[in-house]
Structures are given as structure tokens and as C-alpha cells.
Amino acid sequence: MFSPEEPRLFAVPPGVDFPAAVVAGLRARLQGQPPEAMARVTLYLNTTRMRRRVVQLFGQQGAGFLPRIRLVTDLEPDIASPALPPAIPALRSKLQLTVLIGRLLDNLPDLAPRSALADLAESLSALMSEMQGEGVTPDRVAALDVSDHSEHWARTREFLTIIAPFFADDHQMDTEGRQRRLVLMLADLWSRTPPADPVIIAGSTGSRGTTALLMQAVARLPHGAIILPGYDFDMPEQVWQGLDDALTSEDHPQYRFRKLMALTGTAPADIRPWHDTAPPSAARNKVVSLALRPAPVTDQWLIEGPDLLDLTVAMEGTTLMEAASPRQEALSIALILRDAAERQVPAALISPDRVLTRQVAAALDRWGIRPDDSAGVPLNQSAPGRFLRHVVRLFGQKLTSDALLTMLKHPLTASSMDRGQHLLLSRDLELKLRREGPAFPTGPDLIAWAMVQRNAHALGWATALAGALDGLAEAGPVHLADHLARTRTLAERLSRGPAPEGTGRLWEEAAGEAALAFLTQLEAEAAHGGTLTPGEFRDLFEGLISGEEVRAPMIAHPGIMIWGTLEARVQGAELVILAGLNDGTWPALPPPDSWLNRKMRMDAGLLLPERRIGLSAHDFQQAIAATTVVLSRALRNAEAETVPSRWINRLTNLMAGLPDTNGPEALRQMRARGQLWLDRAAAMDRALPDPDAGLRPARRPSPCPPLTARPDALSLTRIEVLIRDPYAIYADKVLNLRPLDPIRQAPDARDRGTVVHEILECFARERPPQEDRDAAHARLMQITARVLDASVPWPAARALWAARMQRLASHFLTVDAAEGGETILVEGRGELVLQDLSFTLFGTPDRIDLLPGGKLHLIDYKTGSPPTEQAQKSFAKQLHLAALIAEDGGFKGLGPQQVAKITYVGLGSSGKVTEDEITEDKLAAVRDGLYHLIGSYTRLGQGYTSRRAVFTERFPGDYDHLARFGEWEMTDTPDPQPVGRGASHDA
Known part of the structure; x- marks a missing residue:
């Protein structure tokens, strides 16, 4: 099958359907051989998905023998020696590390906050797995020279010595460590008794040390061969030679192949095509290859760029779509996929941005198209996953109104009872909590509310809820097993609701089964978890469940797929959409490493952070070589402008700089093809069929209700609202x-x-009578403490407001004693009836004092800034109107009395006080203004204009959304419209 004297490294260029090329190459090389020759071939593939595809391709070509198809991670059947101990579960390792890191943070609290415990355990687990896979021992890490680094790295290096037992004990091997041992054993076995039949590894890049060892062992076999995916045959020899330095080349898509050549003693000239299948666009492959050259040699653009073919031809099947927002990007992609479905063209969306792919799937749902999504749904985003996350957040803190309502509105809460009754009770309880509180509801609060409800189900519902939520705030540090036990108990209790037994619908369907399996697995390993506070358990649980996924059975569209970058390596589609091409998304930024910096990793022989970028670049180079390609990105996200992916930058910069080969024109055509879909997406968002009509904005409202429906009484404070914002x-x-x-x-x-x-x-x-200033100060602070304890449930607010009262006490007492008056009315209600208008004005001034001269002094306290003199003339007439009520004898028990002055006392940081002397002329003007204001609204044509005199855009209007403010400006003319029963435009 292979020539023994020649290197046996083969490759498939980008754009070629790799599994199909592997199968075609195998059949071509065994042409003329007996049928059983295929059965003697051992074919190692890198993913289960690729194995399924290869089996499918063999089956499509008729009956025949299959090769022995294995995964590179499934080596144990090839070793006859005694089996190694099973690998410890990854979950157990993470829990053990959580305990170790918790002890570290107890001794070194400045190393990291306790809230980072779960993240540190996750990152350390990944580091240990990488160390075992790359053959790096703790001794090598301990020997690192950190004299040139900060003290932080020296401390983390010392801490890493505690993981040595995980490497010394065979029973502590994780999956990566065990895989490396198997590879070494298999390599030793092959060196002594090499297989007589062909052994082939296909699809792996050798980016992991363990896989690279296996590929070396296969390359040394007399009948061994390696088939590389996405190999760049267009890259010159000198560029390959420049990829030797990992520090400058790790992020290049072809770096891993250069590293494999060094391990196997081969050169780029030794790599031969596995099959003669040509890529869809060899010219485009050349352009992309040149664009992705390593940074030190991008000067070759000037040398090799002019030799490229006409770029309008090379990039003919490529579209560049630059959307204004992620929403527009998702809708445009959905339109492209819908068009492909109508034309029956196999199409795939490839993106690492799972939020974007979910938005596309939601957009496709409007046309009844369900794409085949390879990733499924994250468990923590499923209904049971969210429910469990809500439950673990309840422990160790007071139950807040929003946390309670979040639980009640979840579809799995009280799922054993009638859903309509549950939602009705939840709505009624929400209205009570919003209007009256308390901010921190308790079981007795719920039962007390239920006892006054007319709904016969309320008491049983509230009693069950109160029993389930009892004692949550008192939950303290306990062992992980106890955390899990009470989480399961509470979750099942809330799910069944008032039912006496059962678990409701919590564990039903695919997502429920996955959640139950996750929780059961966590309970099985809980003995290794140690003692955690509720907050630490919450962080640990959130971190662990975020790594789980659910694949619910569904009937998907056979020709519309959503793939991750890994799946894209082993699949083929005629139309490929590469979406989310912004830096930070694709490629993603390397995650921060809390244990080893870049230099320490390189010295220890571990993988550099740029490895992830290099793998992403390789995925990009393969995907962009498809028959028809759409490159998509959003110019802005929810926060700021985005930065285009470095590969898009390189490609557009290269093309823009090659006018002799029509590069700028090709780039313009790519953008024009993308703009076509963006325009179609924008057209879909328009509500009217006429694209020029758009949405008709609302006019400034000024409703005119019937006179009988208009208010016949208003408070002092609402008069200001009537002046400034009548619509309210x-x-x-x-x-x-x-x-x-x-x-x-x-x-x-x-x-x-x-x-x-x-x-x-x-x-x-x-x-009390005859109180001096010191006694008044002490009494004021005692009252402050008493009122805060009774009325303010927030400890931080109590402390802050007590401190503020302490600061303003001196200012208040000075103002309080300034006039020497006697307080005769506090928060007393007064009324003034406007006889001719059948209208009542009422209000309760904060305080009325009787001055020594026998006149009244009206006082109002403002925790903000008191109204200015101009504001009092225009709209802030609260105390002036109260003076009218007082002089007319509207305050019960006072009788008609003359008012001497009014005072607004500011209790803010400035301590400003504004006063006004009251005269007969001022009161007469206030009375006339009041009659004119109220009288104008007794005319049918007078409307309640929105934001009539607010003077500022930032006026806090509670009803601005109802008035559709924003569609009109405050300078627009009001639009009086009769409303209500019997309304007539002729009125």
C-alpha cells in the first residue's frame, strides 16, 4: 500500500472534504487488492463525528469490508499487556483541587478572593491535565527560574508542588495522563513487534503532546502513514523554515505541521497529496495562504502578491458581510440559510459564538426551519439547569422579593398543580410585594397575605411555599454532600408545589434527565469536596454545570447545519458561513493563566497560549476554502465598536494593496454581495410594505377626556405635576x-x-417643654435609630442614613430654633374647596408653627435641593397653596389664620434654606393662578399635554413610555384628541 523507502506523511489541502478524501484515497490505493485487504487496515481518527462520517461514506459506496476504525483516544484494545487503572473522573479531580486551593487561600488570602475558588480549581485541573498529557512533571515546574518574575509567580510555583501526589500515584492519573501511558506502551510494543498491516492516523494536527507521540510511533512503522487535514501546499519552503520558533509562529495555522515534521524528520517537500481531489478554488487558497503568512515575512505580499491571478475571479465565491449589530448579522445569516434551504443547497454556519448561533436559530424558526446544531443546548441554559441555579442562589442570604418572584415564575415551580392557578397567585403576590413590600419576605408574611385572599388555593399554596423557603438565610458552611442534599430537597419541593409528594416535572424530558444525571454524578463524588460556604458552593455549582450540554431529540432540516469550529474540520457543505469574525470572538483571546505565565510555560515545555489562536487560524483556513463562503461580522456589539478578526484584516489589507490584480475591485464586490443581504434584513424589520414609508411616529399627545372623567380633587404636590406634565x-x-x-x-x-x-x-x-439644644440633638438621634430599625430593612442603608442624619442634625436644629415658634400641627391635612369649579385642593404640610406674633409659619422638608425662587413662581407652589388653605381655615382645629412666611428646608449636602414672606398680594396672585389652572381643565377642548413645561429632557416621567416620548420632540405642537366614551372630534 505504501512505498517503504519514501516518507509516509500525506495531506489534504484546505477546502477538500477531508473524510471523503480519506475514503477515496483508501479505495484508490487498494484498487485491485482482495476485498479483505481493506479489513486489515487500522484507521485512527480524531473524533467520533469523523468516524461516523467515514462509516457513512463507506456505506454509500456499496457492500464491502470496512477498515478497523478506531479513535486516537481508544488504544487499549491494541495492547495485550495488563490494563492500567482507570482514570480518575475529572469531576473528582476538580473537587479535590477545590479543597487544596481553599487551604492555600486560607494561608495566602491576598493571592485571590475566595469567590475565585471554583475558577482556580477549574484552571488548575486543566493545567494538571495538560502537564500529564505533555509529560511535564511537577519537578520540572518546581525547577523553573523565577528570579526575573514577580513574587506572585514564585508563590504559585511553590504551591504547585502540592499536586505532586497526583503524578506519583498510578491511581491518580487523569484521562490525559492515562492516554500518554497507553501511547508509550503501544509505541514500545510496536518497536518490538511492528504490525504487518497498514496503520493510518487521519485528521489530527498533532497539537497535543500525547497525540504527537502516537503520530511519531505510527510514522516509524513500516506500513504506517499520517494524513494531515488542511495542509497548505502553496506555502514556499523558506516560509516553512521560518515556523521553527514557537514564540513567533505558534499562532500560524500551519505551525503544528511544521512541528510534526521536526518530530518525524521530514521536510515540506516530503508531504504528498493523499488523493488527487482538487480544492473548490485553488486560486482563493493561494490568496488566503499569502494573507496568513507569519508577521515577520508579510513583506512577501509585495513580492508574491502581483503574481496572483485576477482577484475578482479568485474571490468570486466569497462574500464579506459587515452588519451594524449582532442582531442584523443574525437576521442576515438566517436569510442566507433560508435561501439555501429553498434552493436545496447544503449550507453550514460555523462560529464559536454560541449566542450568535442561537440568535440565528431563533430567526430561522419563524420559517419553520430547525437547523442541525452540533453543540446542543448548554445545560445551564435549559429549564432544569436554570431552575437549579436559582435554587442554589437562595441559600445563605435573606430572601428578596425578586429572588422569590424569579422562582415563582419559572415554569418548573409548582409544576404538579394547575399552572393557571399558580400564575394567578404569583401575580397577586407580585402586586402585593411591589406596592407594599416587604423587601425581604418571610414565610409568615406569605401566610398572612394568603389568609386575606379570596382564592381558595392561596393558603395551601403559600403554606407549602413558606415551608420550603423556611431557614434559607441561616444556611452556613457545610460539607459539599450536605449542600447537594438540601439543594435536591429544596428543588424537588419547589417543583412539586402544594402536592404532598413527588418531584413535579423537574427531572422529565431530555434536559431534566441530563440535570438529574449531573446532580447524581456530583453527589457520587461529593465526598472529595470538603466544606464550603453557600457562596463558594454557588460558584462551584455554576462553574460545573456550565460545562454540561443537552442534546434534545429533534427533527432537523437535513441541509441546514450549525457547527462549531471542530465539527467543521470533518464535514463538508457547499455553502459555508463564517460568522462572528471579530477579535476576541474568533479568534478568542487566550484565557488568563493564574498559575504559570507565558515564559514559565515555555521553559517547562507546556503549550503556549497562542496555540488556541493557531488552531482557530487553521479552522479558518480550512473553512474559507469551501465552494461558496460568507465572511460575516458585526461592526458594533452591545458595548462598543468591534475589532475585525486579524484574518479579515490581513485579507482585506492584502487585497486593497493589489490594484494591478483588481484587489480593490474584488473587495468592493465582496462587500456589495454582503450588502445585498444586509439590505434584505433591514427590509424585513420594516413594518410597512412600502420601504420608503417607514414607521409613522406618534404625535405629541394631549388627550381630552370627558369632563365627568376628569379629577375633581388634587393634592398640593400634584398641582405641580398638573403644571409641568398634565399627561401624568x-x-x-x-x-x-x-x-x-x-x-x-x-x-x-x-x-x-x-x-x-x-x-x-x-x-x-x-x-418636651424647655428642651435645650444638646437634649434635642440626643433625642433626634434616638428617634433616628428607632425609625431606621423599624422602617429600613437594609443594614447598609441604615448605617449610611444614620451617618447623614448625624451630619445634618446641627443644621436642622439651627433652622428649627431660628424663628422661636411653637409647632401646632405636624402632617395635618387641610382642604380648600373651589366652589365655582367643584374642585377640592388638599394636602398635608410637613409642619406648621405659630410664631410669637400670632401668625403661621409653614415648613416643608426637602431631602434634595429646595425649589428656587423662580421655580416657586412657575410651578413649585406647594407651600403657597398650603398658605391659601390656612388663611381660608382649611386645617382642622386651626381656623382661618394669617400666614407670615413659608420655608423650604433643604436636608441635602448643601443644607440650603429658601424662604418667602407671604403678603396679601402674593396670595391673591396664587389664588387667581389656581382658579385659572383648574378652570382651564373644565373646558372640553383643553387636553392633558405630555411634558408641557418640564424644561429638561431628563425630567423623570413615569408615563413617558405610554406617551411614546422620543417619537416626538418637546418642541412639537400638542395634538388634542377627544378620548373616552362619547368622544367626538367636533366637540
Whole structure:
């Protein structure tokens, strides 16, 4: 089958269907041989997917013998010696390392935060696996010279000595270590008794040390051969020679082949084509090969570039699509795939960006196209995975309203009861929590709420929920097995809801079965996990479940595929879309290494971080060689402008610099083909069929409800709203719409204002006679502590607001004693009836003092800045209107009394105080203004205009979304429109 005197390194160029070429080459070389000759061939492949494809290709060509098809990781059947001990599970290794690193952080707390425990265990596990696979012992790491490095690297080097037992004990070998032992044993066996039949390794690049050892052993066999995928036959000899230095060449797509040549003693001239199948576009392969030259030799662009063929021909099947956003990119890709499905052209989307591929799949769903996704769904994004993640977050902290509602709205919560009843109760509870709180609901709170509900199911539902959530905040550090036990118990209890037994639908279907298997496996290895706090367990659980995937059975479209970069190496499609081509995504940035820096890795003989970039570059070089290719990227993501992938940069820069071979014109054509799909995607987003019509923006609303529906009473503070934003009064008083508080209640300015007013109200009500300033200060701080403890459930807010009150106490007491008045009314309600208008004005000033001269002093506290004099003239008329009520005798128990002055006391950082002397002329003007304002809204044609006099774009309007502000400007003319029953445009 092979000539013994010649090197037996073969290759397939980029763009050729690799599995098909392997099968075709095997059949060609065994042409004329008896049928059983094929059965004597041992073919090692690198992935299970490639093995399935090769078997499928053999089957498509009729009955016949198959070669012995193995995986490079399945070597044990070829070794007759006693079996090695099984590899320890990767999960057990991670748990053991979690315990070791936890002890390290106890002794060196400045090395890393405890929250990084799970990530450090994951990275150390990967490092140990790499060390065993590359044959690097802890002794070699311990001998590294770190004198030129920072103290951090010296400490991590010393810590790595504790992993030595994992390398000394055969029963502590992981999968990589055991695989290396098997390769060494097999190589030794072959050196003594080489196989008489052909042995072939196909599809591997030899990027891992263990696989490279196996490839060396096969290359030395008299009938051994290696078939390399995606080999660049266009690269000159001198460029191959320049790939010897890993520091400068590790990120090149062909570097691994150069390294393999050095290990097997071959040269680029010794690599021969495995089969005569030609790539779809040899001219494009030459362009890409030149574009991807190593950085030190990119000057060859000027030398070899002019020798390229006409680039408009070479890049004829290539499209460059530069979308404005990831959403537009996903929709454009979906349109391309839909077009391919209609034309029955096999098409594949290749991208490492799983968010993008899920967006494309969602876009395809509108046409009923389900792509064959090789990666499945991450378990942590499935319904059971999310449910378990929510559950583990409940332990060790107070239950918040948003955490409770998140659990209640999950589809697996209370899945044993009627879903409609559960959602109804959850909605009613949410309204209660939003409007009234508490911020941290407890079991008794839920039961108390349920007891006043009319729904007959409420009490049983709330009782079961309260029992399940009881004691979560008290959960402390326990062993991993105990964490898992109470996680399973709580998850199953919440899933079954009020039902007396069962687990609901938590473990059903493919995702539920995968979640149960994951949890069961974790429970089986929990003995190695040690003691963890709830936070550490949460981080560990999140890290472990993020590595699991679910492949639910589905009927996928046979011609539309979504592949990861690994799957793309072994598959073939006529149309290939390379998406997410931005730096940081493809290629991804090398992950940070907490244990060894780049120089230490190289000295120890480990893989450099650039290896991942080099493998990604090789995947890119193979995929771009397909028959028809779309290169896609988004110009911006959700945060900022993106940087194009380095390969896109190289390709476009090369083409732009070759005008003699029509490079700029070819680049323009590539972009024009991409813009066609971007325009189609933009057209799909338009709601109207006429592309020039677009969406018709809303006009500035000014609804005119019937007079009987208009409010006949407003508070002092709502008068300001009526002046500034009448539409808010319409939405509140006519439509009866109230803004809900956020689900997650947090201390805000409104809460602080409420608390401060309560403190000052208590201070004024409880004032003893003849109190001196020191006693007043002490009493004020006692009241502050009492009110904060009773009304503020957030410890941080209590401490902060107590400190603020301490700072402003002196300022407040000075203002409090300035006029020498006697407080006669605190938060007392007053009313003023406008007889001719059938309207009532009401309000409760913070405080009314009786001055020594017998007149009143009205005081209002502002936790922010008090209104300026100009603001009081224009719209901030709260105290001026209160003065009207007082002089008309609207405050019960006071009778008509003259007002001397009003004062706004600022309790913010500036401590500003604004005052105004009250005169008869001022009150008369205020009265006239009030009658004019209220009277104008007794006319049917007067509308409630949105943002009438807000003066600033940043005015906080609760109803701006309802008014569709943003579609119109504040300079637009209002559009009065009759609304409500009996509304008429002729009114």
C-alpha cells in the first residue's frame, strides 16, 4: 500500500472534504487488492463525528469490508499487556483541587478572593491535565527560574508542588495522563513487534503532546502513514523554515505541521497529496495562504502578491458581510440559510459564538426551519439547569422579593398543580410585594397575605411555599454532600408545589434527565469536596454545570447545519458561513493563566497560549476554502465598536494593496454581495410594505377626556405635576394607572425622604417643654435609630442614613430654633374647596408653627435641593397653596389664620434654606393662578399635554413610555384628541 523507502506523511489541502478524501484515497490505493485487504487496515481518527462520517461514506459506496476504525483516544484494545487503572473522573479531580486551593487561600488570602475558588480549581485541573498529557512533571515546574518574575509567580510555583501526589500515584492519573501511558506502551510494543498491516492516523494536527507521540510511533512503522487535514501546499519552503520558533509562529495555522515534521524528520517537500481531489478554488487558497503568512515575512505580499491571478475571479465565491449589530448579522445569516434551504443547497454556519448561533436559530424558526446544531443546548441554559441555579442562589442570604418572584415564575415551580392557578397567585403576590413590600419576605408574611385572599388555593399554596423557603438565610458552611442534599430537597419541593409528594416535572424530558444525571454524578463524588460556604458552593455549582450540554431529540432540516469550529474540520457543505469574525470572538483571546505565565510555560515545555489562536487560524483556513463562503461580522456589539478578526484584516489589507490584480475591485464586490443581504434584513424589520414609508411616529399627545372623567380633587404636590406634565395626571387620575415599584426593592431617594420625614415628624410631635439644644440633638438621634430599625430593612442603608442624619442634625436644629415658634400641627391635612369649579385642593404640610406674633409659619422638608425662587413662581407652589388653605381655615382645629412666611428646608449636602414672606398680594396672585389652572381643565377642548413645561429632557416621567416620548420632540405642537366614551372630534 505504501512505498517503504519514501516518507509516509500525506495531506489534504484546505477546502477538500477531508473524510471523503480519506475514503477515496483508501479505495484508490487498494484498487485491485482482495476485498479483505481493506479489513486489515487500522484507521485512527480524531473524533467520533469523523468516524461516523467515514462509516457513512463507506456505506454509500456499496457492500464491502470496512477498515478497523478506531479513535486516537481508544488504544487499549491494541495492547495485550495488563490494563492500567482507570482514570480518575475529572469531576473528582476538580473537587479535590477545590479543597487544596481553599487551604492555600486560607494561608495566602491576598493571592485571590475566595469567590475565585471554583475558577482556580477549574484552571488548575486543566493545567494538571495538560502537564500529564505533555509529560511535564511537577519537578520540572518546581525547577523553573523565577528570579526575573514577580513574587506572585514564585508563590504559585511553590504551591504547585502540592499536586505532586497526583503524578506519583498510578491511581491518580487523569484521562490525559492515562492516554500518554497507553501511547508509550503501544509505541514500545510496536518497536518490538511492528504490525504487518497498514496503520493510518487521519485528521489530527498533532497539537497535543500525547497525540504527537502516537503520530511519531505510527510514522516509524513500516506500513504506517499520517494524513494531515488542511495542509497548505502553496506555502514556499523558506516560509516553512521560518515556523521553527514557537514564540513567533505558534499562532500560524500551519505551525503544528511544521512541528510534526521536526518530530518525524521530514521536510515540506516530503508531504504528498493523499488523493488527487482538487480544492473548490485553488486560486482563493493561494490568496488566503499569502494573507496568513507569519508577521515577520508579510513583506512577501509585495513580492508574491502581483503574481496572483485576477482577484475578482479568485474571490468570486466569497462574500464579506459587515452588519451594524449582532442582531442584523443574525437576521442576515438566517436569510442566507433560508435561501439555501429553498434552493436545496447544503449550507453550514460555523462560529464559536454560541449566542450568535442561537440568535440565528431563533430567526430561522419563524420559517419553520430547525437547523442541525452540533453543540446542543448548554445545560445551564435549559429549564432544569436554570431552575437549579436559582435554587442554589437562595441559600445563605435573606430572601428578596425578586429572588422569590424569579422562582415563582419559572415554569418548573409548582409544576404538579394547575399552572393557571399558580400564575394567578404569583401575580397577586407580585402586586402585593411591589406596592407594599416587604423587601425581604418571610414565610409568615406569605401566610398572612394568603389568609386575606379570596382564592381558595392561596393558603395551601403559600403554606407549602413558606415551608420550603423556611431557614434559607441561616444556611452556613457545610460539607459539599450536605449542600447537594438540601439543594435536591429544596428543588424537588419547589417543583412539586402544594402536592404532598413527588418531584413535579423537574427531572422529565431530555434536559431534566441530563440535570438529574449531573446532580447524581456530583453527589457520587461529593465526598472529595470538603466544606464550603453557600457562596463558594454557588460558584462551584455554576462553574460545573456550565460545562454540561443537552442534546434534545429533534427533527432537523437535513441541509441546514450549525457547527462549531471542530465539527467543521470533518464535514463538508457547499455553502459555508463564517460568522462572528471579530477579535476576541474568533479568534478568542487566550484565557488568563493564574498559575504559570507565558515564559514559565515555555521553559517547562507546556503549550503556549497562542496555540488556541493557531488552531482557530487553521479552522479558518480550512473553512474559507469551501465552494461558496460568507465572511460575516458585526461592526458594533452591545458595548462598543468591534475589532475585525486579524484574518479579515490581513485579507482585506492584502487585497486593497493589489490594484494591478483588481484587489480593490474584488473587495468592493465582496462587500456589495454582503450588502445585498444586509439590505434584505433591514427590509424585513420594516413594518410597512412600502420601504420608503417607514414607521409613522406618534404625535405629541394631549388627550381630552370627558369632563365627568376628569379629577375633581388634587393634592398640593400634584398641582405641580398638573403644571409641568398634565399627561401624568391624565394617566393617574383618569386611566387609573399607577407605576409599580421595581421587583427588587432597594433603598432609593424616595425611601430616604419618607424615613427622614417620619423622623422629623416624631421629633416635632414628641418635643418636651424647655428642651435645650444638646437634649434635642440626643433625642433626634434616638428617634433616628428607632425609625431606621423599624422602617429600613437594609443594614447598609441604615448605617449610611444614620451617618447623614448625624451630619445634618446641627443644621436642622439651627433652622428649627431660628424663628422661636411653637409647632401646632405636624402632617395635618387641610382642604380648600373651589366652589365655582367643584374642585377640592388638599394636602398635608410637613409642619406648621405659630410664631410669637400670632401668625403661621409653614415648613416643608426637602431631602434634595429646595425649589428656587423662580421655580416657586412657575410651578413649585406647594407651600403657597398650603398658605391659601390656612388663611381660608382649611386645617382642622386651626381656623382661618394669617400666614407670615413659608420655608423650604433643604436636608441635602448643601443644607440650603429658601424662604418667602407671604403678603396679601402674593396670595391673591396664587389664588387667581389656581382658579385659572383648574378652570382651564373644565373646558372640553383643553387636553392633558405630555411634558408641557418640564424644561429638561431628563425630567423623570413615569408615563413617558405610554406617551411614546422620543417619537416626538418637546418642541412639537400638542395634538388634542377627544378620548373616552362619547368622544367626538367636533366637540
